[in-house]
Amino acid sequence: MxxxxxxxxxxxxxxxxxxxxxxxxxxxxxxxxxxxxxxxxxxxxxxRNKEEMGLAIINELMKPTLQTSFVDLQKEENPLKGIYNLMKHLLLENDFLKVEYGCPASNFTQEMTPWNTHFSKALNEIIQTWIQVMTDALNSGIEKGFVSKETNTKQVTIFVISGYWGIRNLGRLEDNTTVYTTYLNGLNNYLHSLV
Amino acid sequence: MxxxxxxxxxxxxxxxxxxxxxxxxxxxxxxxxxxxxxxxxxxxxxxRNKEEMGLAIINELMKPTLQTSFVDLQKEENPLKGIYNLMKHLLLENDFLKVEYGCPASNFTQEMTPWNTHFSKALNEIIQTWIQVMTDALNSGIEKGFVSKETNTKQVTIFVISGYWGIRNLGRLEDNTTVYTTYLNGLNNYLHSLV
DNA sequence: AAGTAAAGATACTGTTTGGTATGTTTTTAG
DNA sequence: CTAAAAACATACCAAACAGTATCTTTACTT
Incomplete structure (x- = not known):
């Protein structure tokens, strides 16, 4: 380099x-x-300025990093297992993400959205990709018989991602991983209702 | 006055x-x-300073306001209906809360938690009350036969509140209420799995 | 009505911070 | 090797901002 x-x-x-x-x-x-x-x-x-650095951080650091976590989801046959493992990994096993600091993308979104459209746009791209990947995984899961045919995959995706962002927020407040395990159990139950 | x-x-x-x-x-x-x-x-x-004003806003404005939304939950017989209606109200019908601005408590939490413990503490009190109220409602819902006896009420509460905070975050990014209705449908399905 | 304390107005200060101007060193191309 | 461009260093600036000092007005009590 x-x-x-x-x-x-x-x-x-x-x-x-x-x-x-x-x-x-x-x-x-x-x-x-x-x-x-x-x-x-x-x-x-x-x-050029602080904002340009911020955008570079989103596009050149965060985006690629999140991209790799998608891979885990894609290589798993059963998307329900894939989703659960991904969440478990992000919440408990990824020693890059810390409880007390939450989710970088979510934090950034909350802080910047009200006053900086450039950041919002960049962050929205990331989240849209995530939604897309998860929806695709669920769709192929339906074809393979892992997921009930009646499942609205987009809806499930939105529901799951919301939960993830929310629990990260909650985790910061309590600064305690027990909310994470509680959440994961709840997620597990939910996912089982989709079979 | x-x-x-x-x-x-x-x-x-x-x-x-x-x-x-x-x-x-x-x-x-x-x-x-x-x-x-x-x-x-x-x-x-x-x-005395800006921080004291911020804390007063949390304790004297936000806390009481949120308290009133709990009432809706408590007066409903069936907690599952109560939770759904509360969420629907908060997301779509409360013209005080706007999509593009998210949830005040959640916003505050995200912005302040990393560097101000006083704010975190005050906000945590609010959320703990919310968790308590919802858990109580679910517990009494079990007794009344509205909710399955196997339900882990604390778990469900955490799961639901996470979803709410998360979707508010997502809503801000997209600045569009369709994610809210999608989420509400997902929530509805989830709640039905608890009967 | 007068005196006192509460409430509010105005001018100012010290510091932080993003950003610039300008100069020096390092790298690269020919 | 040398010139030019890229990369970096230092000193400085203007604006924003939280907070203070001091003075004036309003409200309340007796």
């Missing part, structure tokens, strides 16, 4: 870390600079 | 409006002052 590209990645990575743990607005550019070896000149060489 | 109390309420009300639509951090005290007839002197007479 070229050196210039390395500093760019440093900024994005550290920027993501700080924003994930503290929020976008409470993370100042100075914060990023002081916790790295990057100077202001370098920062503004790579990004 | 005394005049002093009136200005205090003006601040809280306008503060809530702005925070609900724009977020806490993007709402400056100057914003509140310029959209009301209140001056800085008056503001700082009533509140």
């Amino acid at each position: 070229k050196k210039a590209e390395a500093t760019r990645q440093t900024i994005l990575q550290k920027g993501f870390d700080l924003i994930y743990t503290k929020g976008y607005q409470t993370t100042s550019i100075e914060d990023i600079l002081s916790t790295t070896q990057v100077t202001k000149g370098a920062f503004y060489y790579h990004f | 005394k005049k002093a109390e009136a200005t205090r309420q003006t601040i809280l009300q306008k503060g809530f409006d702005l925070i609900y639509t724009k977020g806490y951090q993007t709402t400056s005290i100057e914003d509140i002052l310029s959209t009301t007839q209140v001056t800085k002197g008056a503001f700082y007479y009533h509140f």
